[in-house]
Amino acid sequence: MAFAPSNTPSAPPRPTEDIHLPDTARDLVKILVAGPFGVGKTTLIDSVSEIRPLHTEEPLSEASAEVDDLAGVRDKTTTTVAVDFGRISLPGGVVLYLFGTPGQERFRALWDDIAYGALGALVLVDSRRIDASFDVLGLVEETGLPYAVAFNAFPDAPRHHTEEQLRAALDLEACTPMVTCDAREADSSVDALLALVQHLIDRHAPEGR
Amino acid sequence: MTGRRGGRPLVPAYLSTGGVARPSRPHLERLSVLMGTRTPAPAGLPAAQLALLDALDEGSLTVVEAAALLRLPVSAVRVLAAELIDRELVQSRPPIPPAGRFDPDLLKRVADGLRALKHT
Numbered sequence: 001m002a003f004a005p006s007n008t009p010s011a012p013p014r015p016t017e018d019i020h021l022p023d024t025a026r027d028l029v030k031i032l033v034a035g036p037f038g039v040g041k042t043t044l045i046d047s048v049s050e051i052r053p054l055h056t057e058e059p060l061s062e063a064s065a066e067v068d069d070l071a072g073v074r075d076k077t078t079t080t081v082a083v084d085f086g087r088i089s090l091p092g093g094v095v096l097y098l099f100g101t102p103g104q105e106r107f108r109a110l111w112d113d114i115a116y117g118a119l120g121a122l123v124l125v126d127s128r129r130i131d132a133s134f135d136v137l138g139l140v141e142e143t144g145l146p147y148a149v150a151f152n153a154f155p156d157a158p159r160h161h162t163e164e165q166l167r168a169a170l171d172l173e174a175c176t177p178m179v180t181c182d183a184r185e186a187d188s189s190v191d192a193l194l195a196l197v198q199h200l201i202d203r204h205a206p207e208g209r
Numbered sequence: 210m211t212g213r214r215g216g217r218p219l220v221p222a223y224l225s226t227g228g229v230a231r232p233s234r235p236h237l238e239r240l241s242v243l244m245g246t247r248t249p250a251p252a253g254l255p256a257a258q259l260a261l262l263d264a265l266d267e268g269s270l271t272v273v274e275a276a277a278l279l280r281l282p283v284s285a286v287r288v289l290a291a292e293l294i295d296r297e298l299v300q301s302r303p304p305i306p307p308a309g310r311f312d313p314d315l316l317k318r319v320a321d322g323l324r325a326l327k328h329t
Contacts, residue, residue: 019278020268021242027315028240028271028304048326054277059284080282085273090322094315097240097273113283117238117304119316190323197320204313 019051019087026093031193032115034101034140035124036132040152041100042084044124044183048190049086049098056083058110081107083114098193103136111139121147122196124183127157130169137170146203148177148196175199225257225281226288237287239273240304248298257281261289262298271304 033041045053057080084100099114101107101121115121121140125133140147149172151157161169167178177199181192245265254262257279264270264278276286293299305315 018267019274020270021274023268025242025269027306027318028242029315029319030240030304054274056273056276056283057280058282085277088322088326090319091325092318092322094318094322096319096322097271099239114239117240119319187327190327194320194323197316197323201313201316201320204316 040183045086
């Protein structure tokens, strides 16, 4: 499928692969980029991250806060999943981390650990297979994370859906932001993140504002 | 999220902590910041702890960045970092001040920062 990550002119420069925190880093916040496999989570993170996206290998067969005990070590079927993340240093000492988060129920313990302290979630949806995102939306809602939905604009995505149809198909509340983005384009990815952050601000605004 | 990339790490996760399963500190978050204290490492420090200490030589790292760098699960780095903190070789701080997550000013700074990103 011709949908590889592309270098866009607006992609931030990554002159160095030193991943140590800038001295200006003060407030570190995170947003989950959630969605099913192949929906473009890593592509979106890569398009805006100042470091090449990193990943950690996380064991799936145990509670997330613990390392296997010796009994677990002998279990050769222990599987790991790679969790990608990227980082954006913003003016004002804020460093925004984006965590690509798988949405299946079997990743629940890992999900809870990654979601701890997150500002919110950007749920990436492929409009060609909307039902693949149901699990993710369920997890986000169970966790109580505020979220926005971004349709990743795959070139062959159907264009005949109206916003109302998509909103109904995903069973979204009227106040949940829904945007379309091209995860390969930095500006487009930033717009999707902004839709989420604006939603977070609105939620905390006093009534009637 | 994608499949496994690269080869196996030199030290398997379950050996890196010397078999210790739970960190001695109750909560190091993924984004907790780890900083070396510039105290000389004592002789006989376990290799995995030494590797983490070395990684902090050139600057601060979050727990998750240290895990990616050392190719260890976050859970293992939590154990290693907690031991180094107990030895006063490493200091940590939370990602944001307590109760700061829903600070409207913080959210506004994130939004402003993202907007500024678009215009550069």
